[in-house]
Amino acid sequence: MRAECLKSISKYSWIGYTAVRSELAYSAANVSRIIFMATVLYVFMRLWSVVYEGAGVERLGGLTETQMLWYLVATESIIMSMPRLWHEVDQDVRTGALAVHLIRPLSYAAAQFGRSTGERVVRFAINLMMGSVVAILFVGPIPFSVAGLSMFALVLPMAFVIDFFGAMLVGLCAFWLESTQGVALIYSRLMMLLGGLMVPLEVYPDSVQPILRALPFAAILNAPGRMLVAPSSALFVHCLEVQTMCLVVYGFAVFALHRYALKRVFVNGG
Amino acid sequence: MIRSLADYLHLAAAYVRFNLRAHLEYRGAFFSQVVSMFINDGAWVAFWILFFRRFPVLHGWTVTDVISLWAVVTAGFGLAFGIMGNAFQLASSIAQGEIDVWLLQPRAVLPHMLLGRSAPSAWGDALFGFVVYLGFVRPDWPHAFVFVFMSLIVGVVFIGFAVLCGSLSFFVGHAGALADQWRNALISFSTYPPTLFQGAVKVLLYTAIPAGFVSYLPVEALRSMSAVDVLLCVGGALLVLTTGVTAFYWGLRRYESGNLVSLNG
Numbered sequence: 001m002r003a004e005c006l007k008s009i010s011k012y013s014w015i016g017y018t019a020v021r022s023e024l025a026y027s028a029a030n031v032s033r034i035i036f037m038a039t040v041l042y043v044f045m046r047l048w049s050v051v052y053e054g055a056g057v058e059r060l061g062g063l064t065e066t067q068m069l070w071y072l073v074a075t076e077s078i079i080m081s082m083p084r085l086w087h088e089v090d091q092d093v094r095t096g097a098l099a100v101h102l103i104r105p106l107s108y109a110a111a112q113f114g115r116s117t118g119e120r121v122v123r124f125a126i127n128l129m130m131g132s133v134v135a136i137l138f139v140g141p142i143p144f145s146v147a148g149l150s151m152f153a154l155v156l157p158m159a160f161v162i163d164f165f166g167a168m169l170v171g172l173c174a175f176w177l178e179s180t181q182g183v184a185l186i187y188s189r190l191m192m193l194l195g196g197l198m199v200p201l202e203v204y205p206d207s208v209q210p211i212l213r214a215l216p217f218a219a220i221l222n223a224p225g226r227m228l229v230a231p232s233s234a235l236f237v238h239c240l241e242v243q244t245m246c247l248v249v250y251g252f253a254v255f256a257l258h259r260y261a262l263k264r265v266f267v268n269g270g
Numbered sequence: 271m272i273r274s275l276a277d278y279l280h281l282a283a284a285y286v287r288f289n290l291r292a293h294l295e296y297r298g299a300f301f302s303q304v305v306s307m308f309i310n311d312g313a314w315v316a317f318w319i320l321f322f323r324r325f326p327v328l329h330g331w332t333v334t335d336v337i338s339l340w341a342v343v344t345a346g347f348g349l350a351f352g353i354m355g356n357a358f359q360l361a362s363s364i365a366q367g368e369i370d371v372w373l374l375q376p377r378a379v380l381p382h383m384l385l386g387r388s389a390p391s392a393w394g395d396a397l398f399g400f401v402v403y404l405g406f407v408r409p410d411w412p413h414a415f416v417f418v419f420m421s422l423i424v425g426v427v428f429i430g431f432a433v434l435c436g437s438l439s440f441f442v443g444h445a446g447a448l449a450d451q452w453r454n455a456l457i458s459f460s461t462y463p464p465t466l467f468q469g470a471v472k473v474l475l476y477t478a479i480p481a482g483f484v485s486y487l488p489v490e491a492l493r494s495m496s497a498v499d500v501l502l503c504v505g506g507a508l509l510v511l512t513t514g515v516t517a518f519y520w521g522l523r524r525y526e527s528g529n530l531v532s533l534n535g
Contacts, residue, residue, distance in 0.1 A: 032451040039455050046466040051325050179299035181391070182306030189313035198317070203324060 011106065012114035019118025033123065034130045037080055041134045044072050044198060061202030066139045067229040068200075073131035074225040075197050078156075079188075081123035082163060085116045086187075089171025090180045099265060109258050113164055120160060148231030155227055155236070158243040159220040165250035166216065172254075175261040196222030213238070216246040281377070282385055286353055289388035300390050307394025308401075311344050314461070315402060329465035335489060336463060337406050342417065342488045343460050345399025346424025348392045354429055355389035360436025365444040367527045380518055384429065413492060416500065420488040423507045427483045430511030431456055433518050440521025452479070460485040480510050 023030075052058075052065045063071060089112065092098040101108050135141075170187050173180045191197065195217030201209055212218055223239035226232075293300040315337060322333035351357060363369050363383075372383040403409065403417055435452045438445035459467075460481035467475060476482040483506030491499035 028447055032447045035451055036454055039458055042471075043458055043462055043466070047462065050329055050466055054328065055325060177298065177302065178296055179302055181299075182302035185306045185310050185391075189310050193313050193317055199321065204320070205323075 008110075012110050015106075015111055015114035016118035016121075019115045020122050023119045023122040030123075030126055033080065034126065037076060037127050037130050038134050040076060040080075041069070041072060041131060042138075044076075045069050045134075045138050048072075061200045062230060063200060063202075066135075066142050069135050069139045070142050070229045071200055071225045072198065073128065073135050074152075074228045075195075075221045077124055077127035077131050078159065078163075078221055078224060079191065079197055080127050081120045082167070082188075083116045083119045083123070085112060085164065085167040086171040086180055086184045088112065088116075089168065090174040093171075093174040093261075102262070102265070109168060109254065112168065116164055116167070117160065142229060144228075145231065148227060151231050151236045152224055152227040155219075155239050155243065156224050158240075158247065159224050162216055162243060162246045162250055163220050165247075165254050166220075168254050169250070169257060172257050172261050175264050191217045191221065194218070195220055196225065200226065214242060216242075216250065219243045219246050278381060281382070282353060285385040286388070289355070293388065293390050303391040304394040304397065307391040308398045311340065311395060311398040311402075315340055328463050331463040331465055334407060335493065337402060338492050339463070339485050339489045340461065341399045341403035341407070342420050342424055342492070343399070343457075343485050344395040345403070345417075345421035346484065346488075347428055347457075348394070348396025348399060349421060350425035350428040350432075351389040351392035352396055353388065353425075354384035355392060356384050356387040357429055357432035357436065358389060359387065360384075360433060361439045361446045361449040362444070364436065364439035364521070364525065365446065367525075369525065370527050379522070380433065380515060384433075412495065416492055416495065419500070420491060420503065423503050424484050424488055426507040427480060427510050428456075430507065430514040431480060433514035434510070437514065437517040437521045440518075440524050455479050456481055456484065476506070480506065483507055483510060 048065060048068050052060065052068075058064060060068065092101065098108065101111070104111075166187060167184075170180055170184050173183050177183065194212055194215055196212070201212050201218055201222045204212060213222075219239060219242045223235070223242070226235055227239070318336045318340070319333055322328075322336070326332070328336075356363075360383075369379070369383060372379050372386070375382055399421060404414070407413075409417060432449075432453060435445070435449035438448060442448070456479050459475055459479055464472075464475070464482070464486035472482075475486070483503060487499055487503045487506065490496075491503055
């Protein structure tokens with residue numbers, strides 16, 4: 001049983017490793033991503049610089065201007081490292097490639113997880129490096145603590161897994177919808193608006209903050225971002241609670257939908 | 271000249287009808303893309319409304335100005351790529367040698383090729399632009415007229431710029447990713463208030479990334495109702511379009527067929 005479990009882990013790790021190598025092979029795509037990341041960060045840097053200047057305060061939502069840009073580095077790195085998993089699943093369902101996957105001795109969802117995680121790790125590392133360079137150039141460094149970085153390192157993988165589940169749910173909608181592009185677009189905008197991509201949740205009105213914090217979007221973006229720039233044990237504990245809850249609910253939803261969807265697969269020989 | 275222009279307008283109208291009918295064959299997918307793009311743009315405007323509630327003025331720009339900016343950019347973008355959606359695929363079509371089919375037709379290659387496809391989600395952008403401007407800004411007749419005119423001008427800039435980016439494939443091989451990034455930079459810069467940028471970046475925004483002609487000047491024209499700003503927009507749009515068209519036909523001399531058997535339909 002244990003040997004079989006280890007064999008499975010090794011199988012999906014290899015899929016992840018292959019995805020890492022494949023991602024590193026496409027340098028043009030990586031360069032264009034770096035340029036886009038730098039452009040977006042520059043625009044936000046200008047936006048927040050004008051806001052801090054206009055508001056005449058040192059801190060907004062508990063963050064200084066320097067911390068704010070580093071927060072954006074973290075959240076943008078997370079969002080821009082997201083592979084188009086929903087599109088892959090959508091295409092597999094629509095073209096029938098899913099049937100070929102199903103005859104392999106692999107779980108379809110687990111194989112997708114290995115592949116998308118491999119891609120995401122490379123993209124995230126590149127984005128974070130580039131973002132850090134931009135932040136150091138424009139606003140300078142911020143002090144990091146070992147405790148803060150450890151908390152960030154703990155919540156980040158959980159955020160990636162929750163996001164994977166979200167993208168998988170969107171992709172599986174292809175069994176019922178003519179196109180999942182619209183659902184994916186709305187999902188990403190909800191993430192942007194409710195997750196604290198460009199504005200930390202602490203800047204939102206006090207009345208909506210508790211609701212936003214309880215949503216999975218905040219557990220994917222806001223929590224890791226805050227943990228990097230202004231860590232606190234209270235936030236860390238709250239974040240772990242929300243992330244655990246999201247993992248259970250999303251995980252069950254993916255498991256159930258995946259099972260139910262596979263019953264709708266018809267293979268017509270040939 | 272006028273007859274030729276009218277002829278091409280008829281062709282454009284025929285292609286719009288044809289492309290819409292093609293999309294309506296899969297109406298679920300079409301309407302979901304239109305609605306989701308509408309919601310997507312709405313999310314951005316909601317973000318700005320929230321932002322301005324917290325920080326009311328941004329270097330002289332108010333929430334109405336930012337809504338006007340979003341309205342004119344989305345309406346122009348939507349009209350451009352709803353009607354000439356093939357501009358998105360230009361770089362990859364050139365790189366893969368797929369434009370033979372358009373070279374054989376008894377029409378000018380570029381406009382005919384651009385009209386060949388429509389981006390379904392772009393109709394959501396166009397709808398959003400007009401609905402938001404009419405609903406939130408509540409313009410009088412002169413403003414409404416200038417808005418419609420500016421949307422068309424912005425559409426011309428988007429098309430000219432997309433042609434310029436796509437034509438890079440004639441010179442540097444597969445420029446798909448580069449063209450995408452360049453176009454994305456234009457969209458990124460044009461959806462933020464211009465007062466954020468100064469110095470060399472501002473120069474860049476009227477040259478290499480012509481966001482100035484896509485959003486800043488049109489919004490200024492709507493704010494001031496000044497003929498000078500309108501003329502500057504028209505001049506900028508014609509300049510971008512001419513540059514794109516020149517790059518395309520110059521590059522076309524270097525085009526090599528992919529010897530692909532393809533049908534347009």
